[in-house]
Amino acid sequence: MRSWTNLRRLLSYAGDARGQYISGIVGIGLVNLGVNALFAEALALFTKGLMQEDSHGLLLSVVLFVGIGLFATVAILLVGRALVSGASRTERHLRSAFFTVVSRIPLATLERYDPGDIQSRLGNDVAAIGQFYAQTMQLLSNLMIGGLGSIALALIIDWRSGLLITSAASVLFLITVPLLGPLKRHAKAAQSKKAEVLGQTGQMTRGSFIVRSFNLQDWVLQRFAGSSLAQRHEGLLLGWYDALRSFTDNMGNVVSLVLIAYGARRVAIEPAFLPRLAALIQLVDEVTMFFSQLSSLLTDLQVKLASAVRVLELLDEPPEPVRLPRPPLVGESRAGPGLSVNDLSFAYRTQEDAALQSISFSVAAGHRAAFVGPSGGGKSTLFKLILGLYRPRRGTITVDGHSIYDHELSVWRSQFAYVPQNAFVFSDTVYANIVGGMPDPGAEKVERAAHAANAHDFIMQLPNGYQTVLQELGQNLSGGQKQRIAIARALLQDAPVLLLDEATASLDAESEHEVQEALQNLMQGRTTLVIAHRLSTIQDADTIYYLEGGQLVEQGTHRDLMAHTDGPYRRLVETGLKATSPPPAS
Amino acid sequence: MKRLLRQSGSLVWLFIAAAVAGVTASVATVAAAHLFGQAWSCITGKQPQDVTTRVIRDWAIVVIAGMTATFLRKLLASQFSERLQARLRERVAARLAHASAEAMHTWHSGEISSRMSGDLFHVEQLVRDDIPQFIVQSLTAVLAATYMFMHNWLLTLTSIAVTPLLLFVSSLLAKPLGPLATATQADLAQASVTVQEGIAGAEVARAAGINGVLQHRYESSLDHWLDHSLAAARQVAKLYSVGTALSLVPFVVVFAVGGWMILRQDLEFGMLIAFIQLVNYLSFPFQEMPRLIGKIHAETAAAARVLELLDVPQERTGGITGNLDTEPLIEFRHVTFTYPGMxxxxxxxxxxxxxxxxxxxxxxxxxxxxxxxxxxxxxxxQPQAGEVRVGGVTTSEWSLQALRTIMAVVDQDAFLFDDAITMNVASGRLDASGEEISAALEAAQCAFVSGLPQGNATGVGEAGGSLSGGQRQRIALARALIRDAPILLLDEATSALDNQMEQKVYAAITRGPYDRTIIAVAHRLSTVKDLDCIVVFGDGQVVEQGTHENLLKAGGLYARLWSMQHMQEVPHA
Structure with a gap:
């Protein structure tokens, strides 16, 4: 029942292609059935003509044969085009919906999925559904309209013979049914053993240095032989089942044989049965095809439905709300200018321990706050909450007295410029990357921002300047260059509050200097929250917050905190410095 | 192909048996069609009941024989294929395991994997499906053609006269499909890049409102995709149409021309029925043969690529053993070395x-x-000039196996086998006991393993996804320590550890149970400043060597490196 619903939902993506697609699907089955019915009729006429030596009837049947050929050729052209085009248009709608969902679901939902998993749902599962639209549906239509129709037709022509061929074909089909389970099981097992053998090979080649240095040749070969033997075992078994299943390949011959054996007796008593027997012979192929392909259709449907479940699961994720709902027991806040966080708590899942526990602080307009502490302490989570990317469990965030719950998220976010640790650029022109999601402010402003971000010079050295298209994930730029583009984007946004996640990875000395200078320009006169890794950045902050285990453990200026002999901040600064004690005078 | 047969050895009999079964099946196919026609003649010609019965009985025997032959052909071919593959992959594995460093350096591991998966799969298809099918199909075509020509050459010719023309038309129609398929693939790849960016940059895309831009780009990729897909659809529909004609024309011709011949008493009705059964097999040489031959060619090339792996150069065996009491234990004398191909x-x-x-x-x-x-x-x-001596003997004279028994190595990549942590440590010394493994893990500062889901029995996972780089390095270190070898070689073995952990690890190693000789390649100078001697390399040469203090005093490259590293390091938050 569930799979029926999923099937219908997949087909509902046809949208404006619905008429075309349905006419294609139904049409292909009808053409199939029509050709078979007409062929059967023509064969009956032909046989009758021959038996009665009626050249007129014979001529008529020959004309009919030629007519069927022409009809089929033209009809297939039309319905085939409707089917394939309809399927492509339907697939396009599904693909559009896929990205819409990926870009609109809350960040927390997106993070539940492995990025590779989403790619695989798009790359493999959506592609499989594309095949479902084009091929599975075609087979379904051929079997359900063409195949079942032919069975009905056989029964109409002569119910006893129709019953005979249908039951003969179905018996032969039923004999192979018990093979299908083991066949599938062993095919799967063989596949996994094969993957295991490949894994072993990969280990042998990638670890060849270790294999040689530790004299492990015989050890790895022994492991390999075990997997290889298991693969061979599964492969040999699979060969047996597959060969047994091949008996269905000749099903048509057996059914014809049964029909002729029966027909020979019948004609001896009732000569007028002959033309009908000829018509039935024509239908044997279609009837046996119905049974022999039924199992492959079912297998195929199963595979495609599994893909459907994986895709629909993602498509069913609810989108981010337009405005964050106010958590219970959170009242209107009264806070002054600047950014203020009050009693903020957050947990990744409802049942888990809080990732942030009642965090409160405020940053006055134009001031700078630095956040330090061990990784996993909650610094990045705090930033995501401030941006409204996660939904707080309790507490509130305000900017200039207005709380996050009072704004639509898009408006709320426009108050922030966010520079992440790993600068994100997308494969478009440098210009488009700096402009980001804003309306185009004009080349002059973009260049001014690039200048202030120390990015203009290197941009002008790119092959097409600002119109240079960046490669996938900015592979043609260095880390420092990407960061300066992100800084230019933030400068252009000119948002009142800056959220800066300082990069940990060290850049080369020259880049480092350029980026630092650009960051100084960016922080100038802005309310700034920075996740800091550099001592210089930390020392310059008006207040330092030490976050550990989701709690604010210490806060104060550098001087205050260093005065605290046993404090975590002081320990952090000292262990950091320990490894790099100044060189002895030389 | 010849080499493939040579590899199959005694298995070749399985293949021959499969081929015989295939030939039997072909003969049965043509005989069954003939008897079908005969039976039809009996019915329409009002033959006595017993004649009809005999014909039908013969027909039944032939059908059953054909089914059995097909079954045997499939069974034998699959058994042959599986056994041949197993034999090939085991031989290849044996070559790879004993391959020389130089050979493995030239063979990219992805290349080997692709030969062992994709190419070996092609070999499977070649011997299991395509060669047997080629034999059966072409033989059936020849037999059917002979039978039909013998009985009525005119009807035979007319029935297949149009087929080559239609095939030509369909090959013309199929031509644009290749470029269109490439184009749709490229469009989808483009769209997929956007999705990837939408995921990778999810935070920024949401925070800075870039999603709209991405969506726009995605939709425009899809527009291109749809245009190309619809163009392909038009072409595919035409192909469907020609395909239908291809399958119908021979029947229509046989009925039309055959009917006329029957009226003129030139043909028996039963023969016409036999022709209908056989006419499809005639189109095989035109329709399927070129594709099948192309496929067999490609698969033979794949087989050659697999067999090439059997020629991977092997490491030398044999040699002598040095004396570990020799002083100095290790000596490089004027060594000059160039990597092959550099x-x-x-x-x-x-x-x-x-x-x-x-x-x-x-x-x-x-x-x-x-x-x-x-x-x-x-x-x-081996160096091209100079010599490397260990225990007084050059490494070119040493038995490689013995040489490696006295050494334990930890390399930068910390390669681990896809197995439990214990198994990985034990691979350092295969007869190690459970306590020894625990002790080695402890010495290598692997306290973290007790926090893993299954403790030290936890699998490290393919590509070690579950472990951090530093954790992997420490397990690799435990593997080296358990070896208890007199010489320990560390090649940036602790690069992924933080300062404090690295200090601890070094303290544990250098404090070792007895006087172990250690050569440590290190990046972070603070780690190794207390060692007995520091050899400073610059551009392939030894620039200076001495203790930390002496080198700093000398004010050379080492002193420069030291001050540079000091400047760069920042508190690790």
């Missing part, structure tokens, strides 16, 4: 000595030749 030597006139029990660091910029020293010490490569 224009520049990696080491130039390198000389240094390591006394037994000393701990020596090799430092210098990346690419200066430090790791190469390790590769030469383990006998992976």
């Amino acid at each position: 224009p520049q030597p990696q080491l130039r006139d390198v000389s240094f000595r390591v006394a037994r029990g000393h701990k020596v660091a090799l430092v210098g910029a990346s690419g200066s030749g430090k790791s190469t020293v390790v590769r030469l010490l383990t006998g992976e490569y």
Whole structure:
């Protein structure tokens, strides 16, 4: 029942292609059935003509044969085009919906999925559904309209013979049914053993240095032989089942044989049965095809439905709300200018321990706050909450007295410029990357921002300047260059509050200097929250917050905190410095 | 192909048996069609009942024989294929396991994997499906054609006259499909890049409102995709249409021309029925043969690629053993070494000595030749000039197996086998007991394993996704420590550890149970400043060597490196 619903939902993506697609699907089955019915009729006429030596009837049947050929050729052209085009248009709608969902679901939902998993749902599962639209549906239509129709037709022509061929074909089909389970099981097992053998090979080649240095040749070969033997075992078994299943390949011959054996007796008593027997012979192929392909259709449907479940699961994720709902027991806040966080708590899942526990602080307009502490302490989570990317469990965030719950998220976010640790650029022109999601402010402003971000010079050295298209994930730029583009984007946004996640990875000395200078320009006169890794950045902050285990453990200026002999901040600064004690005078 | 047969050895009988079964099936196919026609003649010609019955009985026997032959053909071919594949992959594995470093250096591991998966799969298809099918199909076509020509050559010719023309038309129609398929693939790849960026940059895309831009780009990729898909759809529909004509025309012709011949008493009705059964087989040489031959060609090439792996050069065996009491234990004398295929030597006139029990660091910029020293010490490569002596014997004379028994290596990549942690440690010394494994893990500062879901029985996972780089390095270290070898080679073995952990690890190693000789390639100078001697490499040469204090006093490259590292390091938050 569930799979029926999923099937219908997949087909509902046809949208404006619905008429075309349905006419294609139904049409292909009808053409199939029509050709078979007409062929059967023509064969009956032909046989009758021959038996009665009626050249007129014979001529008529020959004309009919030629007519069927022409009809089929033209009809297939039309319905085939409707089917394939309809399927492509339907697939396009599904693909559009896929990205819409990926870009609109809350960040927390997106993070539940492995990025590779989403790619695989798009790359493999959506592609499989594309095949479902084009091929599975075609087979379904051929079997359900063409195949079942032919069975009905056989029964109409002569119910006893129709019953005979249908039951003969179905018996032969039923004999192979018990093979299908083991066949599938062993095919799967063989596949996994094969993957295991490949894994072993990969280990042998990638670890060849270790294999040689530790004299492990015989050890790895022994492991390999075990997997290889298991693969061979599964492969040999699979060969047996597959060969047994091949008996269905000749099903048509057996059914014809049964029909002729029966027909020979019948004609001896009732000569007028002959033309009908000829018509039935024509239908044997279609009837046996119905049974022999039924199992492959079912297998195929199963595979495609599994893909459907994986895709629909993602498509069913609810989108981010337009405005964050106010958590219970959170009242209107009264806070002054600047950014203020009050009693903020957050947990990744409802049942888990809080990732942030009642965090409160405020940053006055134009001031700078630095956040330090061990990784996993909650610094990045705090930033995501401030941006409204996660939904707080309790507490509130305000900017200039207005709380996050009072704004639509898009408006709320426009108050922030966010520079992440790993600068994100997308494969478009440098210009488009700096402009980001804003309306185009004009080349002059973009260049001014690039200048202030120390990015203009290197941009002008790119092959097409600002119109240079960046490669996938900015592979043609260095880390420092990407960061300066992100800084230019933030400068252009000119948002009142800056959220800066300082990069940990060290850049080369020259880049480092350029980026630092650009960051100084960016922080100038802005309310700034920075996740800091550099001592210089930390020392310059008006207040330092030490976050550990989701709690604010210490806060104060550098001087205050260093005065605290046993404090975590002081320990952090000292262990950091320990490894790099100044060189002895030389 | 010949080499493939040679590899199959006694298995070839399975293949021959499969071929015989295939030939039987072909004969049965044509005979069944003939008897079908005969039976039809009996019915329409009002033959006596017993004649009809006999014909039908013969027909039944032939059908059953054909089914059995097909079954045997499939069974035997699959058994042959599986056994041949197993034999091939085991032989290849044996070659790979004993391959020389140089050979593995030239063979990319992805290339080997692709030959062992994709190409071996092609071999499977070749011997299991395509060759048997080629035999059966072409033989059936020949038999059917002979039978039909013998009975009525005119009807035979007319029925297949149009087929080549239609095939030509369909090949013309199929031509644009290749480029269109490439185009749709490229469009989808483009769209997929956008999705990837939407995921990778999810935070920024949401925070800065870039999603709209991405969506727009995605939709425009899809527009292109749809345009190309619809163009392909039009072409595909035409192909469907020609395909239908291809399958219908021979029947229509047989009925039309055959009917006329029957009226003129030139043909029996039964023969016409037999023709209908056989006419499809005639189109095989035109329709399927070119594709099948092309496929067999490609698969034979794939087989050659698999067989090439059997020629991978092997490491030398045999040799002598040095004396570990020799002083100095390790000596590089004027060693110059160039990696195969590289224009520049990696080491130039390198000389240094390591006394037994000393701990020596090799430092210098990346690419200066430090790791190469390790590769030469383990006998992976031989220098082109000069010599590397261990225990008084050059590495070219040493038995490689014996040489590696006295050494334990930890490399930068910390390669681990896809197995439990214990198994990985035990691979350092295969007869190690459980307690020894625990002790080695402890010495290598692997306290973290007790926090893993299954403790030290936890699998490290393919590509070690579940472990951090530093954790992997420490497990690799445990594997080296359990070996309890007199010489320990560390090739940036602790690069992924933080300062404090690295200090602890070094303290544990250098404090070892007895006087172990250690050569450590290190990047972070603070780690190795207390070792007995520091050898500084620059551009493939030994620039200076001495203790930390002496080198700083000398004010050379080492002093420069030291002050540079000091400047760069920042508190780790």
